Amino acid sequence: MQLLYQTHSPYARKALVFAHEAGLADRIEVVHHETSPTLRNEAVYAQNPLGKVPVLIRPGQSALFDSDIICAYLDTLHGRAPLIPRDGEARWQALRLQAIAQGLADAGIKVRWETVRRPEALRYDALREAYTLKLIESYDWLERELDADAPLHVGHISIATALSWLAFRELPDFREGRPKLSGWFDAFERRDSMRATPLSGETHD
16 A cells, blocks of 8 residues: 655644554555645645545555545554444544544644745734634643543544644644643653654645
8 A cells, every 4th residue: 555645744644653553554655745735746636636645545446535534444454453443432532532633733734824824914813813722722622631541542643643743833832731631642752653753844835
C-alpha cells in the first residue's frame, strides 16, 4: 500500500501513527505530497477529488481518503486488539474523542488562515477569535473528560496528533492550566509511533 502524505498535516499523521500502533507501518510506502486549497497537486487529485491527503492507495482496489476512513480500514488488517472498539460504550467514547480531535485540527487551520495565511487585508479578526474560542473550550473539555487510563484507541491517537500539530504551529497553548491533559500528552509523545512520525515543513499556498 501507499500512503499519500504530508509531513505537516495532522490528518495524515494521524493515519500514519495509527498504522504504527496497529503494527502495519512496514506494509505502507509513505509518499510525501504538498497540498493546500490554493496549490493543486495533480497526483493527489487523481486519487481524491477533494485534492487532500491522506490517501491510502491499495493495490487492485479503490483508493481510500479521509483519515477516519483510512484508520477504520487499517483496523481490519491486523490481529491485535482493535484500536476502534467494535461495540459498547468504549466505541462511542473513542469516536467522540476522534470527533473532538477533528474539530481541533479544523479550528486550528482556520485560525492560521486568519493570522498568517490569508493576505493581511483580508483577515477577519472576529472569525479568528471565534475559532480560537473553539480551541480553548475543547482544551478545557479534554482536561475534564479525557480518560487517560483507558486502553489505547483511535481517539487517543487523534487527540495526540491534533495537539502535537497545534503546538507545532504555535497556536493557542493547550498546556496552560491543564495539568491532566499536559501530562497525558507528554507521555503519548514518547511513544514509538509519535517519534517515528515527526512534524516538519511549511505550508505552500
